[in-house]
Amino acid sequence: MDKNKYTDTFSQLHSSVDETALAARKSARKRFHAAAALIAAAVMLLSAGALAVYGRSHSLRELVLNPTPPVSAQTEAADTSLPEGAQDSAAAQPAKSVSYDPLPEGRDMISLQGYAGSPEHQAMLEWSEFEHGYDRSGEILLEVGNEPTPWYEKYCYNGYLVYSQEMADKLDEITEKYSLSLHSGGIQTGTVTQLKKVFGDFTAAERWGGYYYSDGTFQIDASQDVPDFGIVDFQLRRTMKGFFDTVALNINDAEQYEQWEYDTACGVPVLLALGPEKALIFADLEDSFVAVNVLAGQATPLSDGSGGVTREALEALADSFDFSIL
Amino acid sequence: MERDAFLLLAGKYKDTIFRVALNMLASPHEAEDAVQEVLLRLLERGRDFESEEHARFWLVRVTINLCKNTLRSPWRKRHVPLTAAEALPAFEEREQSELYSTVMALPEKYRTVLYLFYYEGYSVKEIAKLTGSGVSAVTTRLSRAREMIRSHFTEAEVD
Numbered sequence: 001m002d003k004n005k006y007t008d009t010f011s012q013l014h015s016s017v018d019e020t021a022l023a024a025r026k027s028a029r030k031r032f033h034a035a036a037a038l039i040a041a042a043v044m045l046l047s048a049g050a051l052a053v054y055g056r057s058h059s060l061r062e063l064v065l066n067p068t069p070p071v072s073a074q075t076e077a078a079d080t081s082l083p084e085g086a087q088d089s090a091a092a093q094p095a096k097s098v099s100y101d102p103l104p105e106g107r108d109m110i111s112l113q114g115y116a117g118s119p120e121h122q123a124m125l126e127w128s129e130f131e132h133g134y135d136r137s138g139e140i141l142l143e144v145g146n147e148p149t150p151w152y153e154k155y156c157y158n159g160y161l162v163y164s165q166e167m168a169d170k171l172d173e174i175t176e177k178y179s180l181s182l183h184s185g186g187i188q189t190g191t192v193t194q195l196k197k198v199f200g201d202f203t204a205a206e207r208w209g210g211y212y213y214s215d216g217t218f219q220i221d222a223s224q225d226v227p228d229f230g231i232v233d234f235q236l237r238r239t240m241k242g243f244f245d246t247v248a249l250n251i252n253d254a255e256q257y258e259q260w261e262y263d264t265a266c267g268v269p270v271l272l273a274l275g276p277e278k279a280l281i282f283a284d285l286e287d288s289f290v291a292v293n294v295l296a297g298q299a300t301p302l303s304d305g306s307g308g309v310t311r312e313a314l315e316a317l318a319d320s321f322d323f324s325i326l
Numbered sequence: 327m328e329r330d331a332f333l334l335l336a337g338k339y340k341d342t343i344f345r346v347a348l349n350m351l352a353s354p355h356e357a358e359d360a361v362q363e364v365l366l367r368l369l370e371r372g373r374d375f376e377s378e379e380h381a382r383f384w385l386v387r388v389t390i391n392l393c394k395n396t397l398r399s400p401w402r403k404r405h406v407p408l409t410a411a412e413a414l415p416a417f418e419e420r421e422q423s424e425l426y427s428t429v430m431a432l433p434e435k436y437r438t439v440l441y442l443f444y445y446e447g448y449s450v451k452e453i454a455k456l457t458g459s460g461v462s463a464v465t466t467r468l469s470r471a472r473e474m475i476r477s478h479f480t481e482a483e484v485d
Binding site for chain 2: 005006007008009010011012013014015016017019020022023201227263265267269319320322324325
């Protein structure tokens, strides 16, 4: 084929889109959003520990929510014996023996709801601290046992581990404080293909499955062949903004991760983090926060036995998602 | 992105975006929609590009992914017969109209690699990265596309 004929032909095709008008239209919208952002920023800065600034890059450290055990709890932690009268019950039901020791150093838990400063993250942080210091001896949980509780329908069925009125009150207090809604209506389960019918073609993965709430929050466990790399197993969770969600992820030591920002093929920038045993992708979207937990890292083989995750492989996996439709 | 930097890139590359989208979607109307969408994403982008080549690569990649989504859309599958009937662009020469019609009659996967290779000058490896395909698949598509165009014109001459 004659290259010159081809270029002469296609050079006659032009777009009629007016970029100046596009920029002007966007500026008008931006001015409105800027005013709203300023008000929101002022409110956030007044909140203790609010760190997020519009437009700046993020880091894994902004997701860490390790609770600090209260002074009384630290004292209690030394006493690991069960409360009086509870030993017999515990011996009969060993599964109820719950440990509430603080996390050892280097075991970081991260929020999957948003970066520090977002209402979803702040709410999760407060709940996490409350939960960590609450019923440290396990006395209340032992009393409740496995029987259905009055809180089951509203809270437990929707993923919140509530087993006392005090916990229910705290949950309601936090959601009211941050103007968040609880998940409701229970979960629906399905294969990855079924979930893609509901949420769009956001992943090239076809295998395995997941669950979702009616508000749009969902999670999948999936497996995908990344070209020139191998089979990658991962979990993807999308948490809708405006809802209170309590799912956290243990990433071991956040300081061990190499981190960088990356523009994905769909045009959405993401934060990538590559650690010894895990690799992570985070996308802070307009309506939701998406976290991808790759079940392998730099030093761990993939499920097909091939070598650890590389920067290129993580970028290729990030490119395979269409975050723009989530 | 700053307005001036946006206007510079948009002015320079909107035709590239349009042609990539046109080759993928075979509809000038949908290609214009794609240009608008890609330019909006450019405008919303928070950070600068490392170089102009980086910007061009990003724009083409975003366009390809956007068009892939459009092609997969169930809504489009139901409506495509109407949009496919859109008018042929006006070319300076009859020969160019024929070449355009021949190229656009090829399946999408051949049109796109042809355009990226012949017009934009990307290497096979770069096209593989842009389209999310393997290098061997791109090579095969280029070779088949060339063969199909050659056989079309040979048959036309015989007739």
